Amino acid sequence: xIWFAAIIFALIFASGVLxxxxxxKGPNNLDRILALDYLSLTAVAGILFLVLFTNSNxxxxxxxxxxxxxxxxxxxxxxYLTKEDT
Numbered sequence: 001x002i003w004f005a006a007i008i009f010a011l012i013f014a015s016g017v018l019x020x021x022x023x024x025k026g027p028n029n030l031d032r033i034l035a036l037d038y039l040s041l042t043a044v045a046g047i048l049f050l051v052l053f054t055n056s057n058x059x060x061x062x063x064x065x066x067x068x069x070x071x072x073x074x075x076x077x078x079x080y081l082t083k084e085d086t
Contacts, residue, residue: 005049005053008049009046009049012042012045012046012049013046015038015042015045016039016042016043016046019035019036019038019039019042020035020039022034022035022038023035023036023039029081030078030081033074033077033078033081034074036070036073036074036077037070037071037073037074040066040067040069040070040071040073040074041067041070043066043070044063044066044067044070047059047062047063047066048060048063051063
């Protein structure tokens with residue numbers, strides 16, 4: 001079970017590193033916003049994995065709030081940038 005958890009954690013970590021690379025080297029601002037949204041999704045996945053692995057329900061609310069904030073921030077930033085282009 002420990003090796004399975006280590007593999008899943010490594011995959012979530014690698015996904016976060018790739019998302020950070022996309023944030024820094026994105027070709028335009030909309031791609032960077034999408035990468036930030038994906039980074040928040042990766043953080044939510046990491047928190048939920050931690051909740052499942054430790055059998056603790058304390059951080060489910062944190063994951064839910066982070067998911068909502070990540071979604072709305074990506075939505076607002078993308079609306080701002082599309083209105084700026086017109």
